[in-house]
Amino acid sequence: MDPVTADQKDVILSVKDLTVGFGTKIVLDKLNLDIYRGEILGFVGASGTGKSVLMRTVLRLLPRRGGNIQIFGTDFDKATDSERMALDMKLGVLFQQGALFSSLTVRENIQVPMREYLDLPQAMMDELARLKIELVGLAPDAAEKFPSELSGGMIKRAALARALALDPALVFLDEPTSGLDPIGAAEFDALIAKLRDTLGLTVYMVTHDLDSLFSVCDRIAVLGQKKVLVEGTIEDMLAFDDPWVQSYFQGKRARSIVR
Numbered sequence: 045m046d047p048v049t050a051d052q053k054d055v056i057l058s059v060k061d062l063t064v065g066f067g068t069k070i071v072l073d074k075l076n077l078d079i080y081r082g083e084i085l086g087f088v089g090a091s092g093t094g095k096s097v098l099m100r101t102v103l104r105l106l107p108r109r110g111g112n113i114q115i116f117g118t119d120f121d122k123a124t125d126s127e128r129m130a131l132d133m134k135l136g137v138l139f140q141q142g143a144l145f146s147s148l149t150v151r152e153n154i155q156v157p158m159r160e161y162l163d164l165p166q167a168m169m170d171e172l173a174r175l176k177i178e179l180v181g182l183a184p185d186a187a188e189k190f191p192s193e194l195s196g197g198m199i200k201r202a203a204l205a206r207a208l209a210l211d212p213a214l215v216f217l218d219e220p221t222s223g224l225d226p227i228g229a230a231e232f233d234a235l236i237a238k239l240r241d242t243l244g245l246t247v248y249m250v251t252h253d254l255d256s257l258f259s260v261c262d263r264i265a266v267l268g269q270k271k272v273l274v275e276g277t278i279e280d281m282l283a284f285d286d287p288w289v290q291s292y293f294q295g296k297r298a299r300s301i302v303r
């Protein structure tokens with residue numbers, strides 16, 4: 045599947061006027077964001093600006109004070125229980141640090157969402173877990189390993205396999221390459237791009253990784269001043285007149301990537 049172009053946009057996640065706060069502190073203030081089918085959207089912003097809060101709010105793990113969220117054209121607030129369950133199954137999540145259950149093997153971790161949402165015989169879940177392990181580029185023997193026996197890169201892949209357990213249409217990745225060495229990070233980026241191309245996934249990726257932004261993201265959105273400050277291509281970022289955006293995308297590290 046080709047990356048989306050401007051004239052074939054199909055919005056699958058639409059966030060309108062979203063406001064989220066804790067106590068007297070407002071973190072997101074009337075934020076708007078659309079995500080288009082088949083794209084890899086890189087979401088950036090200074091530390092503490094609310095990138096994780098936005099992701100958690102969209103996943104309904106945090107309450108919001110105002111605004112509206114539509115996923116696949118359905119408003120969660122108005123959905124029935126069975127519609128919500130069907131929507132949940134279309135969303136995959138890879139949290140920072142992988143967040144695997146340490147007492148479960150990789151296979152068992154991948155099967156957690158299957159047990160929660162599906163009613164399948166064990167042999168079928170084993171076969172599905174085997175396929176997911178292969179899909180993310182892990183060796184077959186990773187299935188019976190515990191998270192403590194895996195490298196950082198393997199943990200990310202195992203967590204991605206779990207995020208893909210129910211064949212989601214949209215996956216949320218929270219800093220997927222943090223903690224990986226540059227080669228491991230580049231390999232993970234290539235895997236994300238391959239999964240988008242082969243499975244038609246839409247990817248929402250919170251990242252600080254400039255390499256990821258330049259190499260795999262079709263579009264970038266920058267969080268700042270409690271809103272999406274700017275969204276668009278790398279060229280749009282380079283042209284945007286804001287001190288943080290300028291220093292992030294035109295700084296020494298960024299220039300060494302753009303060349």
Ligand SMILES: Nc1ncnc2c1ncn2[C@@H]1O[C@H](COP(=O)(O)OP(=O)(O)OP(=O)(O)O)[C@@H](O)[C@H]1O
Pocket residue numbers: 066071089090091092093094095096097098
């Ligand atoms: N459960 C919570 N209760 C109170 N405040 C919170 C909670 N979760 C997040 N915050 C606050 O919301 C703000 C945004 O946090 P968030 O983790 O979303 O930032 P971030 O952009 O993801 O940062 P980083 O890039 O460092 O991960 C921070 O000031 C944080 O302290």
